[in-house]
Amino acid sequence: MLPTATMRKFLNDPGEAVRDSLVGLAAAHPGVLRYDTANGIVVRADGPVPGKVGVISGGGSGCEPLHTGFVGHGMLDAAAPGQVFSSPVPDQILAATHAADAGAGVLHVVKNFPGEVMNFEMAAELAAIDGAAVETVVVNDDVAVLDTPGTAGRRGLGATVLVEKLAGAAAERGQALDVVAGVARRVVHRARSFGVGLSSCTPPVAGRPIFTLPDGEIELGIGISGEPGRRRVPMRSARELAALIVSEVLTDLAPTPGAPVLAMLSGMGGTPSSELHLLYGEVDRCLRDAGVEPVRRIVGNFITSLEQSGAALTVLELDDELISLWDAPVHTAALRWGM
Amino acid sequence: MLPTATMRKFLNDPGEAVRDSLVGLAAAHPGVLRYDTANGIVVRADGPVPGKVGVISGGGSGCEPLHTGFVGHGMLDAAAPGQVFSSPVPDQILAATHAADAGAGVLHVVKNFPGEVMNFEMAAELAAIDGAAVETVVVNDDVAVLDTPGTAGRRGLGATVLVEKLAGAAAERGQALDVVAGVARRVVHRARSFGVGLSSCTPPVAGRPIFTLPDGEIELGIGISGEPGRRRVPMRSARELAALIVSEVLTDLAPTPGAPVLAMLSGMGGTPSSELHLLYGEVDRCLRDAGVEPVRRIVGNFITSLEQSGAALTVLELDDELISLWDAPVHTAALRWGM
Amino acid sequence: MTDTSTTIDGRALRTWLHEFGLRVAENSDHLTALDSEIGDADHGSNMHRGMAAVVAAIDADAGTEPGPLLKLVGRTLVSTVGGAAGPLYGTLFLRMAAAAGDAGPLDAAGFAKALRAGLEGVAARGRTEIGDKTMVDALAPAVDALEARLASGAPLDTALAAAAAAAAAGRDDTAGRVARKGRASYLGERSIGHQDPGSASATLLVEAAVAALGTGADGQA
């Protein structure tokens, strides 16, 4: 089946988009990761690393480089990619758990989406039967969603990338499972995110945009599936948007005055580097004006929604250990330094 | 002036888009580069490096990370960004030349666009008056354009990124100006590119897309300014597009059978990582089927047209020296490894 | 007096699942459209992929016992659907399988009991209550109606018809609610005015039961 005429994407059969894309990912990064087609998972090329705690994650595809692009030295041991915007199934997560298990236990990094939580839960139940030691950390950093009892709670957004990097670095240093999980929980505790969508996106199988924005309007408080956000407002300047985003994030995070923070500005996939950097310039100023100092910064596409236009800010309050874990060497398809 | 209602971009005053974006770039990468606002150029944070040949480039903005995102250790010493899709002016190029000049001479990496060639030419004339030793290498790797006498010749596309990396590495190793220029010329000689556009893009000041594609049609043989390509054809599958692109590039390059090559697949800015990797998977197979082996691969946004959707392939025939220069450490905003 | 004349064996369940598969295929675009309004535009394709796999799996399987068959269905859904719907529909059938055990064909009451167990599994897995604007809002009233009609002596076909009507009413009610579970909950008040996609697919499941089981499941009523 060819892409529909109105859908202009690099695509063969839309139903095989995820598989075809992972084949390409593996071809592009052979020293870093492998695509285990039988199990539908991506695993670290040199894994499992003897004695090391395994760190895995997974989620709906369409948010690349999350999670598959973060498999490699110093970050994830395996990733379970679902269909586009659909959680992976327990079989995949179980296979990823086994692929990452070198005997020291496995950390499951789970974004707080109903589908992901339930599929990881079922996989963890199955892994326990197999005798694997699994700890689960649920990431829920999205301040756009009300976090009240009886609801599904907040989505896991950009903090997921930070958890993967920082817990991954702790695991790479040979820390024990409870310590690695502790790092992950500290990050979840001290990170918040807020996203803005300037367009929707077109899942390959659906073949049309999830929603259409009227001229001059944008979505505030979006997630990572191209779905509408919390509210629709008129377009405004980058300066005004930055002020709004920073205020949403900091109000909820309530950082220690003068705290060093890591600021991650992730594009949603379709926003070019020039616009992201322009927005980052405004965000950086707003953060400093609010009395926090972005001592580590990262601007690019890290957690996305296909070709959606937009961006999300994640702010993490840092301490010395987190800074040192952040600076530790990493070599994945999408994040690389120190090696 | 606020962005027009129909233009949903992270933007303040469209006329200040380039400046605002560079402010953000500098804020995001303070250890790597500086934005010299007085001269409108981006310079390496720790430059000029005593005794080192300077390598500079420049061009219309809108193609980020080219060139400003490639300023840093092991690549460019300075970059002169023009207005969106307009060459920089000689004053900027001259300032970049002086900023990069540590007494060992300066290499000008110039993409073969009429505006860029003429502005660099005028700058080189002025630099010569100031006593600077300048060598110029013009990059013209675009096989979509006929290269006949009496015409403007081929555009400089993706090979520019490779020239900047490889000549930058040679300069970082302390090679002399003629050797560095020699590396650059060898790359130009052995690299070819071909691009495909699945949409146009909207320059901030123009406020509307440069062109609109009818449903189900795409542009073959595009450049890097969102302008129409060589011909318009019906949309086709990634597999068919890859075959076409690889054949265009290899027919012109005529690589030595069995040659090791570097394959760079650059998105045009609005195409997400998943699609690029999907296309890369097909490209990788086509290259191998054609008897060349992509021993180095790079997939991402390196030379773009704002938020255009599309991709361009660059193939460079490698030798041992080029491989070692490619693997040499680099630390820029957009390319980083080994440090 | 409850309906004991009907027996639901593996063949009847296969008919039900084929019917559900057909309805999901026919309504795939509609389910995805509903999910586009307040979700991520994949409920139709998720269910379609899952039910195609289920139909293939049960066609390839020769077993005649309800218990193992329902377990195969549940496992297949868990392994192919993904998203929220996979664990939820998977759990529904796995719990039905557990309730059916290996006691052979089910009578109407046994079928209702299995469905109740499935519903409880869904609510537990999803930590959902009725009124959260999920598939439970269609399933729970359907199981209630089925039990009530059977308890008052109605035959299975009448009881299932009432269950389907209750499911459809529950589904329609979701439009007026604020979502508290599932992705739609991220929209807060904006979810009001849109029908929950999972309640629509769950209604198809009950309607498929009317068509497949209602007139004497073993074909001999």
Add this chain to the structure above:
Amino acid sequence: MTDTSTTIDGRALRTWLHEFGLRVAENSDHLTALDSEIGDADHGSNMHRGMAAVVAAIDADAGTEPGPLLKLVGRTLVSTVGGAAGPLYGTLFLRMAAAAGDAGPLDAAGFAKALRAGLEGVAARGRTEIGDKTMVDALAPAVDALEARLASGAPLDTALAAAAAAAAAGRDDTAGRVARKGRASYLGERSIGHQDPGSASATLLVEAAVAALGTGADGQA
């Protein structure tokens, strides 16, 4: 007998440049639209930015000599326009400045000579010939016509009017040509049917001269 009654001093040149600036501002969108067809949609904004800077620079400058004034114009264009148009229009004025030297106000023949020098500068900088579908296709016939009319004794206003008509005709002719220079050359045959944006702005430059210089440049003709 050539027209020697007209003198073109700094004030007249300022009027010309103001006129050109106004026309560029008015036609900025049009120039950009032309550049959208076969280029990169920036010729209007490039020229607008440049001419705004030129007008500001000459307004701030008190000099009355044509040579230094034309040099200021050329330098300003080189430093602000960018793209292909910057070096080309910049070179045009820098070469005019060199031709004008510091000999004081120009007569009509001196003005034509300076324009010829400017045109040659453009062709050299752009490595362009007439027929390549560039601004030269408008400028070259304009200079030819200006020289021819002056040589046959016409006054400056008549000669400039003929030059403007020749520029416009040259501009219109570009639509039928395949571009060999400039970005439009990348389109090959696809460039046919579209007017060259640079030839359109160059025509504005000559038309501005008609309005500003044609009726006695120093205001005393």
